[in-house]
Amino acid sequence: MPDRHLEPTRTLIKLGQPEQDEWALSRVEEGLPSRRPVIVPLALWREHGEEPGLAPWLTSDTEIDAPLAAELSRAPLVAIDFPAFTDGRGYTLARLLRERHAYRGEIRAIGDVLVDQLYYMTRCGFDALALREDQHLEDALRALGAFSVSYQPAVDQSEALFERRLRENGQA
Numbered sequence: 557m558p559d560r561h562l563e564p565t566r567t568l569i570k571l572g573q574p575e576q577d578e579w580a581l582s583r584v585e586e587g588l589p590s591r592r593p594v595i596v597p598l599a600l601w602r603e604h605g606e607e608p609g610l611a612p613w614l615t616s617d618t619e620i621d622a623p624l625a626a627e628l629s630r631a632p633l634v635a636i637d638f639p640a641f642t643d644g645r646g647y648t649l650a651r652l653l654r655e656r657h658a659y660r661g662e663i664r665a666i667g668d669v670l671v672d673q674l675y676y677m678t679r680c681g682f683d684a685l686a687l688r689e690d691q692h693l694e695d696a697l698r699a700l701g702a703f704s705v706s707y708q709p710a711v712d713q714s715e716a717l718f719e720r721r722l723r724e725n726g727q728a
Contacts, residue, residue: 562589567693568664569674570684572700574693577686579611579633581666595635595666602627613637613666616645625657633662633684641668647680654681654711671699679710 563581567574580594588600592609601612605627612628613635614620620628628634634653636646646665653659664684665677671691678685678700687696715723 562591562594568684568686569693569696569700570662572678572697574697581613581635581686583613593632595633595664601631605630611635614649615639616643616649618649620649620652620657622657625653625659628653629657629659629661631661633664634659635664635666635686636682638665638667638669638673641670641673643668647676650677650681651711671696674699675703679712681711 563583568577569575578593580589580591582589582594582596585597585600588594588596588604588607588610593611594609595611595613596604598612598614598618601610604610605612611631611633615637616639618624636649638646646667650663650665653663662684663682664686665673665682666686667688669677669685669688669691671687674685674696685696687693713720
């Protein structure tokens with residue numbers, strides 16, 4: 557397949573720091589691009605997943621059951637697509653991978669990823685964030701540090717704020 561169908565690599569945020577993205581992204585459902593490493597649709601990855609330099613991306617309506625989670629555990633990264641910023645199903649997919657299926661590899665947000673979503677994405681288990689092209693890196697890095705305390709438990713903090721305070725005060 558010609559590599560002209562690849563989305564350009566760009567700077568992404570990984571573990572809170574800007575990083576040049578080594579992975580290309582292909583949204584074409586048939587035929588592997590020659591470039592590696594490349595992120596490809598889940599069905600294509602399942603057909604060729606044993607080849608080095610391939611990783612899957614999941615649509616927001618993907619059902620992650622135990623057999624799929626076991627397959628994904630061998631992927632170097634899993635990208636989750638946000639087709640629109642209003643589609644929050646990707647948050648659930650990341651939490652399921654981290655909490656229910658103990659996925660330890662990179663989980664990357666791709667698609668319609670906006671600066672104001674980044675903090676919440678990291679709380680749900682994303683550790684790599686590929687910003688939409690019109691989003692500014694400096695704004696994104698600022699947004700990641702916008703909150704110093706979280707009230708609710710999440711992937712990044714398993715205790716609610718009141719539980720942490722009770723424990724810190726020796727009442728738990």
